[in-house]
Amino acid sequence: MERPGRLLLQSELRVRNAAYDVSLSRSLLTWKRRAASPVYHPFRPSVCHSVPVSEIISVREEEEENGSRQRDDGSWKKIREREGKDCRQAFTVLYVERCQQHRWRCAEVTFTCSDETVCQHWVSSIREQLASNTSRPKHLLVYINPYGGKHQGKRIYEQKVAPLFTQAGISTSVIVTEYANHARDHLKMEAELKKFDGVVCVGGDGMFSEIIHGLIWRTQIDCGVDPNSPEEALSPCSLRIGIIPAGSTDCICFATVGTNDPVTSALHIIVGDSQPLDVCSVHHNNMFLRYSVSLLGYGFYGDVLSDSERKRWMGPARYDFSGVKMFLTHHYYEGTVSYLPARGIIGTPRDATRCRSGCVICQHNGQLNSERSEKYEMDEASDSESSGEWRTIRGKFLAINAASMSCACPRSPKGLSPAAHLADGTTDLILVRKCSRFNFLRHLLRHTSKDDQFDLTFVEVHRVRRFRFMPRHCQSDSDLELDLHENSKRQIFSQICKDHPACGCAPAYSSWNCDGEILTHTAIDVRVHCQLIKLFARGIEELPVFEDLTNPCAI
Ligand SMILES: CCCCCCCCCCCCC/C=C/[C@@H](O)[C@H](COP(=O)(O)O)NC(=O)CCCCCCCCCCCCCCC
Ligand SMILES: Nc1ncnc2c1ncn2[C@@H]1O[C@H](COP(=O)(O)OP(=O)(O)O)[C@@H](O)[C@H]1O
Ligand SMILES: [Ca+2]
Numbered sequence: 218m219e220r221p222g223r224l225l226l227q228s229e230l231r232v233r234n235a236a237y238d239v240s241l242s243r244s245l246l247t248w249k250r251r252a253a254s255p256v257y258h259p260f261r262p263s264v265c266h267s268v269p270v271s272e273i274i275s276v277r278e279e280e281e282e283n284g285s286r287q288r289d290d291g292s293w294k295k296i297r298e299r300e301g302k303d304c305r306q307a308f309t310v311l312y313v314e315r316c317q318q319h320r321w322r323c324a325e326v327t328f329t330c331s332d333e334t335v336c337q338h339w340v341s342s343i344r345e346q347l348a349s350n351t352s353r354p355k356h357l358l359v360y361i362n363p364y365g366g367k368h369q370g371k372r373i374y375e376q377k378v379a380p381l382f383t384q385a386g387i388s389t390s391v392i393v394t395e396y397a398n399h400a401r402d403h404l405k406m407e408a409e410l411k412k413f414d415g416v417v418c419v420g421g422d423g424m425f426s427e428i429i430h431g432l433i434w435r436t437q438i439d440c441g442v443d444p445n446s447p448e449e450a451l452s453p454c455s456l457r458i459g460i461i462p463a464g465s466t467d468c469i470c471f472a473t474v475g476t477n478d479p480v481t482s483a484l485h486i487i488v489g490d491s492q493p494l495d496v497c498s499v500h501h502n503n504m505f506l507r508y509s510v511s512l513l514g515y516g517f518y519g520d521v522l523s524d525s526e527r528k529r530w531m532g533p534a535r536y537d538f539s540g541v542k543m544f545l546t547h548h549y550y551e552g553t554v555s556y557l558p559a560r561g562i563i564g565t566p567r568d569a570t571r572c573r574s575g576c577v578i579c580q581h582n583g584q585l586n587s588e589r590s591e592k593y594e595m596d597e598a599s600d601s602e603s604s605g606e607w608r609t610i611r612g613k614f615l616a617i618n619a620a621s622m623s624c625a626c627p628r629s630p631k632g633l634s635p636a637a638h639l640a641d642g643t644t645d646l647i648l649v650r651k652c653s654r655f656n657f658l659r660h661l662l663r664h665t666s667k668d669d670q671f672d673l674t675f676v677e678v679h680r681v682r683r684f685r686f687m688p689r690h691c692q693s694d695s696d697l698e699l700d701l702h703e704n705s706k707r708q709i710f711s712q713i714c715k716d717h718p719a720c721g722c723a724p725a726y727s728s729w730n731c732d733g734e735i736l737t738h739t740a741i742d743v744r745v746h747c748q749l750i751k752l753f754a755r756g757i758e759e760l761p762v763f764e765d766l767t768n769p770c771a772i
Contacts, residue, residue: 404431421464
């Protein structure tokens, strides 16, 4: 609960013709109606309001003339002198208001006062408080993917986001991308990052992926770290990233803010929120492939993505179409998963607790894992493999999913791993073994209900900090020889089927869905980099903050 603290200003001002005691402290702006009428009046504004100063978007001067307001564009004085009307000074405060389902809106309240100097004092005091907040961005670099989702990125930015940035006094440099990887390459090589306090991505998870690839790469080069090495500790990126959702799944935005609403995201950027995020690096034979922050999925989600890429024209519905198709196809894949369980951390993937704003588990585990990664070279690379810390599971899988965050999205509001944490330095490795279609459907359906999707005999989940996958047919020669007799027939068929997919037999390989991009290799080595990037977000807020909670009148 935010206490009002020492008052900087206190005046009697009017709001919609009612008298209010208005006060400003470093943390709160409060307006409380004077001599409230004992008779309940449905159209009277409520008695006491307060807004954290950190959630004030901006303040502007107004002129109120006989009830009709006029914006202060410098001409008001002349009008008043010329017409000699009964004018009062007014100023309007724009602030964050919480709506349902984690949505934020920009609300405003206009205060009028008879004294011009009092009014100006209020405006300058609020502006001073806003200016003293160093976490707010002033200059942003914006990338818009005009083809993401329903092709609305440009319109969403121009109509819903840009006006808010202008009101908040944020200057922007906007780049509408012209081709895939335009944003990534611009960030890698050209962008003058020193000029900006953050990067804004208008698009879906794929566009966000471009941004982090550009930014992480650039940061490593600037810090002298080899971004290709799977063993090196990567340097965290200092610039925060804002996501304006305009894609098909928007799971990163949904899982870090609680909704995929462009205005809510814009407001989180304006107030200068900060949410650290884990990033997985994916390597093949010591060669860097990609980074991932949400889902790395082999089998079902890899196949859904590969199939849906050919149906981009369908828009976001392509995932549902390919989802049903791949569910019916029911392919399973053989391979070996090995993983390093996360040691010493609090929490498991089966917890009832959820990662929420100010998550203490992220704070605790994040610190542990960050310290660990600093002494990583001596520790993990050398001893853990020989000390037998790695665990290995061989089998036939319908899906192998690594969820570094919950992956909540409108299709599944609780996500693939509901208890996963945004910034704890771990990923939840979910193995769905070969089972009947009926059982797989039960598992899928549980993503949309309260039932536990892991509470099934063919599903297991482990919280890990590193894992590897080797498809069966890439295994070492000795491994293959062992299995040769039993599986020789199947291997031959698999090969035939890969070449002739129409024959109806199962293919040997799926592909990895890496945050919505298809990976070119199936044998991969994945390592979690704790809190490598930061977003303009604060995690999902636990409860709507009711007015009473921040209401000093109620204390
Ligand atoms: C029967 C209903 C089952 C619902 C199961 C839903 C689980 C959804 C979990 C989704 C996790 C998404 C993780 C995020 C991935 C994104 O990075 C990535 C890229 O996003 P972008 O296009 O915005 O750039 N998106 C994706 O890979 C899309 C994955 C979507 C999977 C949809 C699966 C639908 C399954 C429908 C099965 C229906 C069976 C019905 C049988 C009669
Ligand atoms: N101007 C562009 N033309 C074509 N593709 C682009 C452009 N800008 C970005 N992309 C690519 O479009 C893909 C999908 O973008 P995304 O914004 O995630 O939308 P969606 O959620 O619909 O997949 C990403 O792989 C991204 O690299
Ligand atoms: Ca995590």
